[in-house]
Amino acid sequence: MKSLLPISSLLMLLGSASAYAADLHIPMSFEYLALNGQKVESSAFNHKSKLALTPGTHKIAIRYHEMVEDDFSDSQSFVKSSPFILTLDVDGDYQYYLQAADGQVVKKPKEYAKNPQIVLTRSDKGQIHYQVSQTNIQEEGFVSRLFSGNQVTDVSSTAAQATGTAVTATPTPEAAPADKPLAAATTNTPPNATATPEQMLQYWWLQADDKTRKEFMSWAISQL
Structure with a gap:
């Protein structure tokens, strides 16, 4: 059937x-x-x-x-x-x-x-x-x-x-107020355990030499 x-x-x-x-x-x-x-x-x-x-x-x-x-x-x-x-x-x-x-x-x-x-x-x-x-x-x-x-x-x-x-x-x-920069960006003191990712990145950026910064820039751009 x-x-x-x-x-x-x-x-x-x-x-x-x-x-x-x-x-x-x-x-x-x-x-x-x-x-x-x-x-x-x-x-x-x-x-x-x-x-x-x-x-x-x-x-x-x-x-x-x-x-x-x-x-x-x-x-x-x-x-x-x-x-x-x-x-x-x-x-x-x-x-x-x-x-x-x-x-x-x-x-x-x-x-x-x-x-x-x-x-x-x-x-x-x-x-x-x-x-x-x-x-x-x-x-x-x-x-x-x-x-x-x-x-x-x-x-x-x-x-x-x-x-x-x-x-x-x-x-x-919300963005951080312009008149209150992140502490890690203005000092050489390593950020503590409560630091934000932005603070960590700012700290290590300030510690890096020009060669390291260029290498980081190349890597960061490749991640876009």
């Missing part, structure tokens, strides 16, 4: 198959930050190159980032742009491809990161309705965050807010 798939189950399968009608592809030099108010999880070791999109209008926060030769050492470091918001109208089962306006390879990454321009193409060469808006969301440098006591900017959360209202950024700890 043949088993017949119930009509309801068939409709569910068809519905799930059409739920994600399109894909947006980005190259390694770009990264997703947020989609419609939700952070997109990715990392340097797990680059997310494809984003599934349902029919309708989507706001996607994307950032350009590329590894370049460091000007102050023999190591390499990352250059990153502020996020830009791509507003895309999806009206069919298409494959969309994003790339830099200059082509597949950006010749001057540092200059490009100041004002990243992109183009979007579709697998069937059809017309695409999209807009790109630049933002001024800034991410403080790793070292300046460690030694200035400034608040950390959560770029992904801020980008999520810029693309919707579903996500609220997690509050960051």
Whole structure:
């Protein structure tokens, strides 16, 4: 006896198959930050190159980032742009491809990161309705965050807010008052067991010679 798939189950399968009608592809030099108010999880070791999109209008926060030769050492470091918001109208089962306006390879990454321009193409060469808006969301440098006591900017959360209202950024700890510098930064006394990580880093930075500081800078930049 043949088993017949119930009509309801068939409709569910068809519905799930059409739920994600399109894909947006980005190259390694770009990264997703947020989609419609939700952070997109990715990392340097797990680059997310494809984003599934349902029919309708989507706001996607994307950032350009590329590894370049460091000007102050023999190591390499990352250059990153502020996020830009791509507003895309999806009206069919298409494959969309994003790339830099200059082509597949950006010749001057540092200059490009100041004002990243992109183009979007579709697998069937059809017309695409999209807009790109630049933002001024800034991410403080790793070292300046460690030694200035400034608040950390959560770029992904801020980008999520810029693309919707579903996500609220997690509050960051209050910065230390400017007129009350951390004690370990102004003395040669080793910090005690209750010292914060910032105090420990400041203390050892002041104790290090120029060679050690440069080596630490190279390592710190590589962790970004």
